[in-house]
Amino acid sequence: MAMVSISMAIGVNTATFPSLKRCRRGMAFASLSTKASGVRVTEGEGNLPKLVLTSPAGSEAEIYLFGGCITSWKVPGGRDLLFVRPDAVFNGKKPISGGVPHCFPQFGPGPIQQHGFARNMDWAVVDSENPEGNPIVTLELKDDPYSRAMWDFSFHALFKVTLNAKSLSTELTVKNTDKIAFSFSTALHTYFRASVSGASVKGLKGCKTLNKDPDPKNPVEGKEERDVVTFPGFVDCVYLDASSELQLDNGLGDLVSIKNTNWSDAVLWNPYLQMQACYKDFVCVENAKIGSVQLEPEQTWTAVQHLSIG
Numbered sequence: 001m002a003m004v005s006i007s008m009a010i011g012v013n014t015a016t017f018p019s020l021k022r023c024r025r026g027m028a029f030a031s032l033s034t035k036a037s038g039v040r041v042t043e044g045e046g047n048l049p050k051l052v053l054t055s056p057a058g059s060e061a062e063i064y065l066f067g068g069c070i071t072s073w074k075v076p077g078g079r080d081l082l083f084v085r086p087d088a089v090f091n092g093k094k095p096i097s098g099g100v101p102h103c104f105p106q107f108g109p110g111p112i113q114q115h116g117f118a119r120n121m122d123w124a125v126v127d128s129e130n131p132e133g134n135p136i137v138t139l140e141l142k143d144d145p146y147s148r149a150m151w152d153f154s155f156h157a158l159f160k161v162t163l164n165a166k167s168l169s170t171e172l173t174v175k176n177t178d179k180i181a182f183s184f185s186t187a188l189h190t191y192f193r194a195s196v197s198g199a200s201v202k203g204l205k206g207c208k209t210l211n212k213d214p215d216p217k218n219p220v221e222g223k224e225e226r227d228v229v230t231f232p233g234f235v236d237c238v239y240l241d242a243s244s245e246l247q248l249d250n251g252l253g254d255l256v257s258i259k260n261t262n263w264s265d266a267v268l269w270n271p272y273l274q275m276q277a278c279y280k281d282f283v284c285v286e287n288a289k290i291g292s293v294q295l296e297p298e299q300t301w302t303a304v305q306h307l308s309i310g
């Protein structure tokens, strides 16, 4: 049903929607407008709705409403800086394995499913703007029976994505709309395209580490002594109180600056031989909040990630 309504409403398969409100899978596509440039909706893989953001300079980003997942970010004349695993499924049930998946309300491991439920729910578009030609969209996620069966709290999350010529910014805001306090952990599980043998991350020296290899449930505490962290084998490590700017050399000729506000921690992950088909082609550098955020009713928490290329 959802697939039919999308293709019928879109017709030519693309549309822009400056006035689009609350666009969810299978609904609200009839309200698409074609007046503005820079944001359009189309059918993505598996017929899932996908937003395409384009800046006047020629940069481009793609976002699936399912999972609120940014799956592509290209700067003008450049390759895709993000990576989607070849085993990723786009069936609206399993999380999309690639791009920038959300981990919320649990980074994991923990009592609910690994990385929480935000990456397997439909987010909705609540706003889109185009100041100075550069597209900005805001998605939202609220609790529903599916989320409450796992985590019985009322919340409201907003995810604002801004595309500029050479940068991609996101702002995540979580509000406690319940009558009681709750706590959560969260991350942006960003998959960067890379040549793993040449990839490295700077900015982590001195951090306290929780190495999840070999046992994610019993991480080994340590301290990062290296200026430049590489990926010579399996890597699954949490960095506490990380710097507000990391630099990723993706080994393909790109230096990516990863700045943040309020994402206090970072995670590096590469599955090595656990994913023989693709481990050489990406590294995950994740901005995270590993220690719980406690929110009283009506309180909000906000964190910004700013990816840019020189």
Ligand SMILES: O=P(O)(O)OC[C@H]1O[C@@H](O)[C@H](O)[C@@H](O)[C@@H]1O
Pocket: 097, 114, 115, 189, 212, 216, 236, 237, 267, 269, 286
């Ligand atoms: O396969 P998933 O659920 O996307 O998780 C992938 C990895 O994500 C990382 O963030 C975790 O630190 C790893 O422990 C985990 O294996």
